[in-house]
Amino acid sequence: MSWSAPDDIFFSTSLAAYLDKKLLVLLRDGRKLMGLLRSFDQFANAVLEEAYERVIVGDLYCDIPLGLYIIRGENVVLIGELDTEKEELPAQMIQVSEAEIKRAQKAEKEEMLLKGTMRKRMEFLDLD
Amino acid sequence: MLFFSYFKDLVGQEVTVELKNDLAIRGTLHSVDQYLNIKLENTRVVDQDKYPHMLSVRNCFIRGSVVRYVQLPPDGVDVDLLHDAARREARGG
Numbered sequence A: 001m002s003w004s005a006p007d008d009i010f011f012s013t014s015l016a017a018y019l020d021k022k023l024l025v026l027l028r029d030g031r032k033l034m035g036l037l038r039s040f041d042q043f044a045n046a047v048l049e050e051a052y053e054r055v056i057v058g059d060l061y062c063d064i065p066l067g068l069y070i071i072r073g074e075n076v077v078l079i080g081e082l083d084t085e086k087e088e089l090p091a092q093m094i095q096v097s098e099a100e101i102k103r104a105q106k107a108e109k110e111e112m113l114l115k116g117t118m119r120k121r122m123e124f125l126d127l128d
Numbered sequence B: 001m002l003f004f005s006y007f008k009d010l011v012g013q014e015v016t017v018e019l020k021n022d023l024a025i026r027g028t029l030h031s032v033d034q035y036l037n038i039k040l041e042n043t044r045v046v047d048q049d050k051y052p053h054m055l056s057v058r059n060c061f062i063r064g065s066v067v068r069y070v071q072l073p074p075d076g077v078d079v080d081l082l083h084d085a086a087r088r089e090a091r092g093g
Helices: A098-125 B002-010 B079-091
Strands: A022-027 A032-040 A046-057 A060-071 A076-082 B014-019 B024-032 B038-045 B057-062 B067-071
Touching (some): A032 A060, B002 B024, B002 B079, B014 B038, B024 B057
Antiparallel strands (some): A032 A046, B014 B024, B024 B038, B038 B057
């Protein structure tokens, strides 16, 4: 791969414009990682420094520190540049501890499972 | 190559990119590459309340492999030109 001229980083799709910036990385499994982009390649593999996972359940959120991460590009959905002058999250959201967010995640998962089984039981009614 | 060239001509237009995870993002097409990776500027998420983590994201890079649709303004497309280009490409040109 040839090295792009300095101006190209502003007009091309290369991630060079995002280097050393704080980014939000969305993964295919729904996880939201945040951190500083230190390196990348043509597959969108990325190195994130001071990475943390932002877990959101309803109005609760928690940032779980991860350290230095290498992300395999095939898992990347989106890489977003955060506007430092804007609030990262809506005002009503509350930061909680890791233990509490894990409990909230479990409760949400159980609710989804319950909804699924109830829907299955109702299917014979043909309400739709 | 055809769609890469086509998207290059669309740079600067307002588009809505719908991803395979159902997230839809509206923004100005900044750039595209051979993998049809897309960079959008001035982005807003279509269903903002459902995606609070995207609130402060204004520019983003979208990996081509996760795009489901790219929605364009109807007058932003020269359908005949595209039609001819597709025919030429199919012919092996």
